[in-house]
Amino acid sequence: MQKKTHLWKTAILAALPLLVISGCGKKSGKDAKKGDAAADSAAVAAKEASMPFTLKEGKRLYNHYCFECHGDAGDGSGQYYGFSLTPQPANFTDKAFMKGLSDETIFKVISEGSASVGKSNMCPPWGKTLDREEIECMVAYVKTFAAK
Ligand code: HEC
Numbered sequence: 554m555q556k557k558t559h560l561w562k563t564a565i566l567a568a569l570p571l572l573v574i575s576g577c578g579k580k581s582g583k584d585a586k587k588g589d590a591a592a593d594s595a596a597v598a599a600k601e602a603s604m605p606f607t608l609k610e611g612k613r614l615y616n617h618y619c620f621e622c623h624g625d626a627g628d629g630s631g632q633y634y635g636f637s638l639t640p641q642p643a644n645f646t647d648k649a650f651m652k653g654l655s656d657e658t659i660f661k662v663i664s665e666g667s668a669s670v671g672k673s674n675m676c677p678p679w680g681k682t683l684d685r686e687e688i689e690c691m692v693a694y695v696k697t698f699a700a701k
Contacts, residue, residue, distance in 0.1 A: 607693050619631075621633065623643065627646050648699045650699075660688055665680055
């Protein structure tokens with residue numbers, strides 16, 4: 554009887570490391586995944602932190618005033634894409650299109666609307682809402698889409 558108990562104990566003791574090992578294996582796998590996600594968001598945060606103030610501010614303003622039409626990726630695929638606007642919002646990732654747009658034109662469009670540069674009136678004017686510096690930040694940010 555005593556010997557049997559002893560055997561059980563031995564079996565349990567022998568199995569313990571296995572449990573611990575497999576348990577640890579799983580845990581470290583999960584941790585590694587979590588680590589990747591954390592590293593990813595840390596990389597994004599680091600990228601944002603290293604952005605010059607002008608671009609950071611431009612991005613903040615763009616994501617407030619422009620993304621619903623032009624999309625957060627700047628490709629014109631905001632929520633109004635495809636149905637409610639004619640013409641479609643400009644695609645800022647189109648390098649050829651962006652080459653033809655001077656800083657002054659982009660500034661004028663933001664400040665006085667697309668009609669002020671001979672286009673439709675679908676891009677609204679913000680000159681009464683935003684000041685010169687804010688608009689300049691957005692001009693700088695809008696140009697980064699085609700630089701990617
Ligand atoms: C209500 C939707 C809408 C919003 C909001 C909007 N746009 Fe537009 N935008 C358009 C449309 C539509 C066009 C295309 C106009 C055309 O070609 O007639 C356009 C065109 C442009 C152009 C190109 C003009 C040209 O000369 O071809 C620029 C630059 C621009 N938008 C910048 C912005 C910026 C920056 C913001 C935010 C401050 C913004 N837009 C907000 C709809 C919008």
